[in-house]
Amino acid sequence: MASHAHDATDDVVTASPRGRRDDTARRAHAGPMSSSGSLLGSPRLTLSAAIALAFFLAVIIIPTTFPSGAASVLMGIGLSIGGGLSITRPVAGGVLIGLVLTVAILDPLSSPGLGVLVPPIALAACAGEGRLLPGIVIGLWHTTVITVAAERTMNTTADLVTNALVWIFMLTVAYLLGALWRSMILRLATERARHAFDLAEQRRAIARDLHDTGVRAITEVILLAETAQHADGVSAADAEAFARISRTARLSTDELRSLMDALRTDVPVDGSTDPTAYGVTVHAASWDDALQAARDRLQAADFTVNLSSESDAPVPPSATPVLSRCLWEVVANVIRHADDEYPVAIMSAAMSDGVELLVRNTIDHDPVVRVDGGDGLRGLGEQLEAVGGSLETQRDGDTFLTRIQLPTDTGR
Structure with missing residues (x-):
């Protein structure tokens, strides 16, 4: 902890x-x-x-x-x-x-x-x-x-x-x-x-404020939640609730640190622009934390989640940010388009040469809902291709399957 x-x-x-x-x-x-x-x-x-x-x-x-x-x-x-x-x-x-x-x-x-x-x-x-x-x-x-x-x-x-x-x-x-x-x-x-120096100083000042306020406060929440989780007399349901609070707070802490790193990045003086230079990577401290956070997010949206995770080899920290961003986008897609009357299955398999993620959900029968995979999934596929991964989506009746593969050596 x-x-x-x-x-x-x-x-x-x-x-x-x-x-x-x-x-x-x-x-x-x-x-x-x-x-x-x-x-x-x-x-x-x-x-x-x-x-x-x-x-x-x-x-x-x-x-x-x-x-x-x-x-x-x-x-x-x-x-x-x-x-x-x-x-x-x-x-x-x-x-x-x-x-x-x-x-x-x-x-x-x-x-x-x-x-x-x-x-x-x-x-x-x-x-x-x-x-x-x-x-x-x-x-x-x-x-x-x-x-x-x-x-x-x-x-x-x-x-x-x-x-x-x-x-x-x-x-x-x-x-x-x-x-x-x-x-x-x-x-x-x-x-x-x-001008670039002045902007960089402003961003660094914001990063310091985030560190002094946001990160410290969330860190205290993590400590309190994990202390309460193991306190005497706490029921199993309350312990799980405290664990969920701890996982969510840890994810938020990592996102804030990612944001602070982006804010401390200098703007190129030559005026070059990179659309990903100051992007904030959504990630968790570990792949297991990311899976648990995804389950918590779906459960908060009234979905029943069946989570399965198999691991022949640990997921390296270099691959965790990419996988977390992919999982976060897929979960958002499920919340928008899936029918919460049916369970959502999340299956993860970590092997020595890569990670495979499968997310299966049932499509909402509301005719207004589109299930063709919007710009979010297309953009996700492009990002995965850039690091040697792949994204596949398949519809079979009312069942929608999202399959993600990523080599563990992402070069990040």
Whole structure:
């Protein structure tokens, strides 16, 4: 009994607010990219943007290279690819663009056409990713190549200097725009991290309140019920009633602890959402407790319950939460759809390789009642499939059978 009714103080894991705040700040200032290095945060979005940009540049650039021959067309294709690559790999994209532009010096007959407008994209991307030194080197490389290539068409030195200054200005503006983008993303990430930290602190405060009030109170109920159950002069019926109170209170305690664990879970700073990340798992301290709690719940709803449990091997704690959640949903389905004039059979068999649960009930003759297995059972089947289990339902006349199988190694 002590293992179930202990004070929950030792369940609370504490961490200093400063430490959590510092960790949140480090994640927020890691940069505007995701953990995979994506400039736009999402790898899929970044790849889509890169492909779309490369295609757009190809449509704009390649037609302008047709008059200069096949070499110029290939140059236009290379510049289009380099522009798109700059979104995912700014330095690699800038290097590819520099190499393609260098061909314009080696082959006087070739021309990049409108491809000369691609270098600012690579430089802006470098600045957006915080690659300062590579961005400067790539910018100087592109400016030098474009200036040398333009010397063939410039009539005077003044025109050549003017052209170089224009390109320096364009690349500088591109770099500043990229740096501004990075600054905006960092500021948004910092605000989001601060908001996430505040929400996490509120959840932890709620968890502490639940521990100080709810868990302590229910623990006292368990102690009182189990003490009264074994007191002298208590009848068998009263002892069973106290045992039922104890089992229900233990189940509630475990659910509260599960809730506190969920409340103490930090919200991901990267904004990712997981529908099961903060879900509360309905579970009991053991599989036997879960079966007894299910019987108590059905009896409270005026059902007669025949409970049978066989065990060749103990049900591991890792499988108990999944099984308890399944049993809880099946019991709720029985209460909604079954006829309480007939008994409900719950049969559990625990083996070395898994657990099998059978629940048999009689369908209510009320025509309003649907017995096709609603969203709850469908969702339950999906959850079981995710951990290698299965859910089967079968109707034979007025008898409805629910069969659940779960391997004991659920990986949880």
